[in-house]
Amino acid sequence: MTENTDIRTAFDQVMAEDHDLPAKQKQVLAASLTLFAEQGFANTTTKQIADRAGVAEGTVYRRYKTKDELLAALLKPMVTQVLPRLMHEFAQQVKTMQHLTRRQLLTALIENRVAFLEDNWQVGKILINEMMIRDDLRQSVMLNAGPIIQKTLFPILDQLREQHELAAIPNDMVGQFVIGTVLTNLLRANLQGDFAAFSQRAPYLIDFLDRGLAPK
Amino acid sequence: MTENTDIRTAFDQVMAEDHDLPAKQKQVLAASLTLFAEQGFANTTTKQIADRAGVAEGTVYRRYKTKDELLAALLKPMVTQVLPRLMHEFAQQVKTMQHLTRRQLLTALIENRVAFLEDNWQVGKILINEMMIRDDLRQSVMLNAGPIIQKTLFPILDQLREQHELAAIPNDMVGQFVIGTVLTNLLRANLQGDFAAFSQRAPYLIDFLDRGLAPK
DNA sequence: AGCATAAATGAGTGAGCACTCACTTACATA
DNA sequence: TATGTAAGTGAGTGCTCACTCATTTATGCT
Numbered sequence: 001m002t003e004n005t006d007i008r009t010a011f012d013q014v015m016a017e018d019h020d021l022p023a024k025q026k027q028v029l030a031a032s033l034t035l036f037a038e039q040g041f042a043n044t045t046t047k048q049i050a051d052r053a054g055v056a057e058g059t060v061y062r063r064y065k066t067k068d069e070l071l072a073a074l075l076k077p078m079v080t081q082v083l084p085r086l087m088h089e090f091a092q093q094v095k096t097m098q099h100l101t102r103r104q105l106l107t108a109l110i111e112n113r114v115a116f117l118e119d120n121w122q123v124g125k126i127l128i129n130e131m132m133i134r135d136d137l138r139q140s141v142m143l144n145a146g147p148i149i150q151k152t153l154f155p156i157l158d159q160l161r162e163q164h165e166l167a168a169i170p171n172d173m174v175g176q177f178v179i180g181t182v183l184t185n186l187l188r189a190n191l192q193g194d195f196a197a198f199s200q201r202a203p204y205l206i207d208f209l210d211r212g213l214a215p216k
Numbered sequence: 217m218t219e220n221t222d223i224r225t226a227f228d229q230v231m232a233e234d235h236d237l238p239a240k241q242k243q244v245l246a247a248s249l250t251l252f253a254e255q256g257f258a259n260t261t262t263k264q265i266a267d268r269a270g271v272a273e274g275t276v277y278r279r280y281k282t283k284d285e286l287l288a289a290l291l292k293p294m295v296t297q298v299l300p301r302l303m304h305e306f307a308q309q310v311k312t313m314q315h316l317t318r319r320q321l322l323t324a325l326i327e328n329r330v331a332f333l334e335d336n337w338q339v340g341k342i343l344i345n346e347m348m349i350r351d352d353l354r355q356s357v358m359l360n361a362g363p364i365i366q367k368t369l370f371p372i373l374d375q376l377r378e379q380h381e382l383a384a385i386p387n388d389m390v391g392q393f394v395i396g397t398v399l400t401n402l403l404r405a406n407l408q409g410d411f412a413a414f415s416q417r418a419p420y421l422i423d424f425l426d427r428g429l430a431p432k
Numbered sequence: 433a434g435c436a437t438a439a440a441t442g443a444g445t446g447a448g449c450a451c452t453c454a455c456t457t458a459c460a461t462a
Numbered sequence: 463t464a465t466g467t468a469a470g471t472g473a474g475t476g477c478t479c480a481c482t483c484a485t486t487t488a489t490g491c492t
Contacts (some may be wrong), residue, residue, distance in 0.1 A: 022469065040349045046342075046450060056471040061451065129345055131407065133256045138407055167427075173420050180400025181393065188392055191354055193345065200305035204389050211426025238439065262480060272441040277481065 009066055025063050028052040031071050033085050037122035040129060049128070071130070078123045084114060091152040102165045105156065106206050110182060114199060119188060125190070126135055127215060129144055136138045174213060241279050243269040249372060254336035256345060257287055287346070291353070295337045295360050302332060307368040317427060318367050318381045321372065323421050326398060330415060335403060341406070363390055383431045397421055 031052035035044040046067060050057040064070040082130060094100060119122070129140045150171075157174055160166040166174070185205060189198035247268035248299070251260040262283060266273040280286040310316060310324060347354045366387075373390055376382040382390070400422060405414035 024470075034395055038349075042256060043349065045448085047448095050472095058452080058471050059469080062469065065451090067450065076443095099335060122361060125348060129256075129348060132345060133254075140405065160383070168386075169420060169424070173315065173417065173424075175399065175423055176400060176404060180396055180403075183399065184392060184396025187396075191358065201389065207298060208389075208428045211430060212424045213426060229452095240440075261478080273480095274441055274482080275439080278439065281481090283480065430480095 002065070007100065015193070021063070024053070024055050024084050026058055027055060028060050028063075028070075029074065033074055033122055033126075036071065036074070036126045040193040041067075041126065071126075073125065075127060077132070078120070078127065079141055082120070083145060084148050086113070087148050091156065100156075100160060101211050102129055102160060105160065106178070107140075110177065110202055110206055114202060117182070118195060120197065121186060121190065161202065163216075164215055167213055169213065175210065178209060181209055224227055237279070240269070240271050240275055242281075243271060244247070244276050244286075245290065248344075249290055249338055252287065252290070252342045252431055257283075257342065287342075291343055291346070294336070294343065298333065298336070299361060300364050302329070303364050303368040310372055315379065316372075316381070318376060318377060319422065319426050321376065322425050322429075325394065326422055333398070334411060334414065337402060337406065340402070341430060360408065377431075380431055385429065391404055393428065394425060397425055 024153050028049060031049050033189075035048055035052060048056055050060050053060070060070070064073055090109070090113065093112075094105065097104065101104070127141070131141060153175060154171045157166060157171050158182070169177075183204065185198060185201055189195050244265060247265050248260070251264055251268060262276050263273055265286075266276050269276070276286070280289055306325070306329065309328075310321065313320065343353075343357070347357060369391060370387045373382060373387050377384070385393075398421065401414060401417055405411050
């Protein structure tokens with residue numbers, strides 16, 4: 001089954017779903033994504049986007065009327081479609097397993113989703129940066145991502161805890177620890193410019209989380 | 217002894233050490249710090265800084281010839297003076313303890329340094345944001361912070377491991393886990409705009425790290 | 433007080449930015 | 463092939479921004 005490929009390219013698929021979007025518009029989106037991630041949104045000019053996309057500056061404004069709309073077009077599908085879909089598929093996958101162990105869950109989470117995270121790290125980087133600054137974006141992400149995590153991940157955690165596989169830590173803290181550990185690893189790989197290191201360290205992450213979340 | 221106060225205001229002290237710096241220049245620095253943290257460096261205008269500092273725009277340029285120099289003036293002491301000093305004092309404090317336990321170390325680290333982190337979170341925020349974008353800053357931080365952590369924290373970790381208090385995890389990974397867990401907590405508190413939550417969650421952090429780093 | 437030096441001012445300036453629009457090109461349908 | 467529609471173009475526009483500088487104000491010294 002090619003489910004992993006499905007997830008890996010979830011973002012591309014969502015983007016591709018817009019069949020009416022001409023090729024040059026997709027190039028604009030792709031160029032924006034790269035440049036925003038490289039230099040930050042505020043430091044990127046529309047001229048740079050046009051040049052990188054191999055397109056005239058007017059083309060940048062054809063579909064998206066402002067630079068902010070361009071940013072929204074990149075971030076919104078990530079938050080409202082890709083992430084929910086990713087979490088849902090993960091939950092489905094996990095539910096098929098009987099007597100799930102902590103380690104199994106963590107391995108599935110980290111090793112299966114790592115590819116996705118690496119692929120979409122550019123969007124993630126932009127998202128983190130802009131969330132620090134824009135109140136509206138921060139709230140929209142919190143209102144979207146929060147409930148999704150609660151509905152997909154928390155029941156799994158409850159189940160694990162019933163099976164005495166998980167410590168008596170509040171669900172939100174478990175989420176914070178897992179996400180934080182993975183995110184920090186990604187961040188370090190990014191700062192070092194060494195993405196191979198990210199995968200290499202995965203076993204350590206699993207081990208650390210496995211012990212940290214074990215019941216007494 | 218008021219050592220904690222010492223640390224808490226380390227940054228202010230470093231700033232205050234510049235006796236030749238006129239009052240209005242300090243106001244400029246303070247205003248820049250707040251605005252850069254709130255809105256990001258690129259989104260802050262020199263006019264905004266001048267207004268917030270209660271100063272004419274020309275005054276902003278009196279000591280620091282460019283906006284970039286202003287940023288450097290804020291970040292450099294943090295990286296080259298405050299952080300090293302903080303780590304050194306921490307190492308000294310820890311070395312006085314006999315047969316240090318993992319939990320003692322983590323508690324000292326998290327509870328004693330939390331106040332400092334909260335106070336200097338503004339600088340931290342700016343630092344994280346700008347490191348994502350500026351190659352030069354990223355390298356300078358890595359070249360400064362890396363060796364400091366290695367020289368102060370790693371010997372302590374080695375000692376702990378000899379006493380069978382620490383798992384056989386590479387020192388850099390231990391550092392990543394600890395820093396990452398604390399940083400993520402800080403980040404979450406910031407995104408939620410609730411800094412009280414940061415301290416409240418400290419016991420969970422200590423518990424989680426304590427178990428995650430325990431030897432088998 | 434008188435002088436010298438540093439600090440502070442704010443109107444002004446040029447560069448670069450996001451965005452526009454009159455126009456050209458490509459494409460679909462009959 | 464003719465025609466309507468959408469896509470694409472790039473020189474142009476007005477505005478905001480970082481930065482300057484001639485001038486004024488504060489400070490310290492004798």
